Amino acid sequence: MAQIVELTPANFATEVLNSKIPVLVDFWAPWCGPCQMMAPILENLAQELGDKIKIAKVNVDDPDNQPLAVEYQIQSIPNMKLFKNGEEIASFIGVRQQASLRQDILDKLS
Amino acid sequence: MEMGVKDLIIVGAGPAGLTASIYASRYKIEHQVIGLLPGGAMTEAYKICNFPSEVSISGWELAQKIENNARQLGGEIVAGEVLKISGHYPNFQVDLADGHKLASKTILLASGAKRRHLGLPNEDKFLGKGLAYCATCDGPFFKDKIVGVVGGGNCAATAVIFLSTIAAQVLWFYLGSEPNAVEPGWLEEINKQGNIKLMARSEIKALLGDNHLSGVTIKRENKTENINLEGLFVEIGSDPNSSLLKQLGGTVNEGGYIVVDGGQATTIPGIWAAGDVTTSSNGLRQIITACSEGAIAADSIFKFLQRQV
Numbered sequence: 001m002a003q004i005v006e007l008t009p010a011n012f013a014t015e016v017l018n019s020k021i022p023v024l025v026d027f028w029a030p031w032c033g034p035c036q037m038m039a040p041i042l043e044n045l046a047q048e049l050g051d052k053i054k055i056a057k058v059n060v061d062d063p064d065n066q067p068l069a070v071e072y073q074i075q076s077i078p079n080m081k082l083f084k085n086g087e088e089i090a091s092f093i094g095v096r097q098q099a100s101l102r103q104d105i106l107d108k109l110s
Numbered sequence: 111m112e113m114g115v116k117d118l119i120i121v122g123a124g125p126a127g128l129t130a131s132i133y134a135s136r137y138k139i140e141h142q143v144i145g146l147l148p149g150g151a152m153t154e155a156y157k158i159c160n161f162p163s164e165v166s167i168s169g170w171e172l173a174q175k176i177e178n179n180a181r182q183l184g185g186e187i188v189a190g191e192v193l194k195i196s197g198h199y200p201n202f203q204v205d206l207a208d209g210h211k212l213a214s215k216t217i218l219l220a221s222g223a224k225r226r227h228l229g230l231p232n233e234d235k236f237l238g239k240g241l242a243y244c245a246t247c248d249g250p251f252f253k254d255k256i257v258g259v260v261g262g263g264n265c266a267a268t269a270v271i272f273l274s275t276i277a278a279q280v281l282w283f284y285l286g287s288e289p290n291a292v293e294p295g296w297l298e299e300i301n302k303q304g305n306i307k308l309m310a311r312s313e314i315k316a317l318l319g320d321n322h323l324s325g326v327t328i329k330r331e332n333k334t335e336n337i338n339l340e341g342l343f344v345e346i347g348s349d350p351n352s353s354l355l356k357q358l359g360g361t362v363n364e365g366g367y368i369v370v371d372g373g374q375a376t377t378i379p380g381i382w383a384a385g386d387v388t389t390s391s392n393g394l395r396q397i398i399t400a401c402s403e404g405a406i407a408a409d410s411i412f413k414f415l416q417r418q419v
């Protein structure tokens with residue numbers, strides 16, 4: 001069962017930039033209702049996509065994670081960025097349905 | 111996948127749909143709620159002070175409470191989008207975006223309304239780069255910055271109040287000479303804050319900036335001027351999600367709101383509607399009226415189904 005990885009500046013490079021498989025990084029915060037709605041959708045997606053893709057998240061409310069929010073210029077959440085071979089190849093802003101997000105991810109990776 | 115025929119399918123899991131589910135569970139109506147976002151529009155509300163029993167609660171929290179209530183009573187709430195409804199009583203077919211097809215005797219449309227965009231050519235480009243539609247979600251990223259809010263209603267007013275606690279300055283742009291669609295309670299709070307500037311009679315004509323929003327062009331009393339700001343929050347109202355009924359030939363008013371009778375029935379037999387998507391409650395589109403309409407609709411559907419057996 002694929003687990004959602006909690007990201008911090010300490011593990012971002014290992015888990016995302018140097019990952020062998022593509023990574024979807026969800027920038028979220030506890031104050032954001034729509035982000036809370038994305039949580040179960042991303043959990044389902046992690047199960048569904050299994051080994052094809054890693055799903056990870058950054059809590060931008062955590063002061064320790066500020067450098068990541070600044071580096072990736074997060075100003076609107078939920079914001080899900082897709083990384084492949086260490087590069088950001090797509091960004092999805094706002095609540096998304098599981099089926100359409102999965103399709104968009106697979107389209108970007110194909 | 112074809113499932114058994116339900117008594118009722120509720121489209122939308124906002125307060126109208128969830129309250130209808132609460133009543134439907136109590137009436138033992140076999141039903142399912144299909145909703146894009148559990149909780150609906152209020153999940154974006156910073157603070158709700160006009161829902162009885164809650165002095166002040168965040169929209170997200172209130173949404174959770176209503177959803178929990180519906181689930182505890184046995185309501186089946188499923189995340190999904192309804193693309194099409196076809197057929198007629200007692201054989202409606204509901205097509206979901208994920209390909210599933212459901213069958214139901216009756217339908218309740220509680221699909222709410224969707225936020226209006228400004229309609230400016232480069233609006234999409236600035237989304238997430240200074241332009242935002244959810245102040246509670248994105249406001250905290252604008253700490254000590256100058257931001258604007260567009261719109262003259264209650265949602266705009268609450269966004270202005272919330273942002274004034276975070277940003278250096280909030281410019282509030284609205285078309286009229288007064289924000290007269292706003293509850294006096296909110297205006298009182300706005301007047302207490304020292305960092306809110308009222309920009310009456312202002313229309314946003316253009317969004318400025320290269321990679322990030324850096325300002326807006328406004329038209330004010332026949333003069334255009336550029337104003338620097340780093341964030342702009344759009345709160346200019348919403349349009350009803352009534353296309354599912356329109357496809358079936360049901361009646362909507364000139365604004366697209368579904369016309370219903372006192373029991374929330376639409377002009378299509380077997381289909382009811384409740385909440386922000388309807389013409390009910392004298393046009394007062396709030397959580398309490400959405401709940402009320404959801405309750406009335408469930409009651410009407412219960413009586414209707416009883417009459418049919």
Ligand SMILES: Cc1cc2nc3c(=O)[nH]c(=O)nc-3n(C[C@H](O)[C@H](O)[C@H](O)COP(=O)(O)OP(=O)(O)OC[C@H]3O[C@@H](n4cnc5c(N)ncnc54)[C@H](O)[C@@H]3O)c2cc1C
Nearest residue numbers: 122124125126146150151152155192222385386395396397
């Ligand atoms: C920022 C903000 C602040 C507010 N503050 C207050 C306040 O303080 N007090 C108050 O009383 N009200 C407030 N409101 C208004 C209140 O949220 C609405 O009146 C209420 O949510 C309407 O409920 P509803 O169930 O009719 O529709 P909604 O809450 O809009 O719910 C409808 C749901 O149906 C879903 N849906 C639509 N089409 C489909 C489809 N085809 N398939 C599946 N699902 C679909 C939508 O995604 C949505 O989740 C506020 C609204 C906003 C945006």
